[in-house]
Amino acid sequence: MAQEIVVKEVPIEEAVKVNVSIVEFDEPYPKECFEERYKGKEKLIIAAYLGNQPAGYMVGYDKFGDGSFYCWMAGVNPKFRGKGVLKALMDYQENWAKKKGYKKIKIKTRNNRREMLAYLVKYGFWFTGVDPRPKIEDNRIMLEKDI
């Protein structure tokens, strides 16, 4: 039977700890970098646990003040991928944002984050723009979804 995934709101220190396990992020942000981003804004910091082990995290905040909630950072430890951890985090964030009165989730990701893009397409996000970079795989892709 699949292990239960438990998602909880956590202090930023816990998200920073999980962030270090995301091999794709070359220079993991220190705590201060996270705090600076969402200072003075409504935020959501969550972690997902599989058998009590922290498996993934997500940090979002009210970046635009336009009724959307911005999903800023997300990652799942490679040991726990493909088990629905991202899906559980996204579902939690979406329900939370809906309850808080937000109408959309916005997200920006890189062209080379293929698993993330696959999730976003499968689960109802629309492409809204591309911020081009010198290498096509580094292009930033903007997406959003009504909630």
Ligand SMILES: CC(C)(COP(=O)(O)OP(=O)(O)OC[C@H]1O[C@@H](n2cnc3c(N)ncnc32)[C@H](O)[C@@H]1OP(=O)(O)O)[C@@H](O)C(=O)NCCC(=O)NCCS
């Ligand atoms: C993207 C990432 C968070 C996915 O986490 P995960 O827990 O393995 O994802 P899930 O198991 O919840 O899968 C959710 C959906 O994502 C997509 N997906 C995930 N892994 C995939 C893969 N290897 N190939 C294709 N699609 C994939 C699928 O649509 C999947 O839905 P399904 O199971 O209904 O088919 C993880 O790969 C990661 O941390 N990558 C590096 C960091 C990163 O890219 N972060 C996002 C930056 S914005």
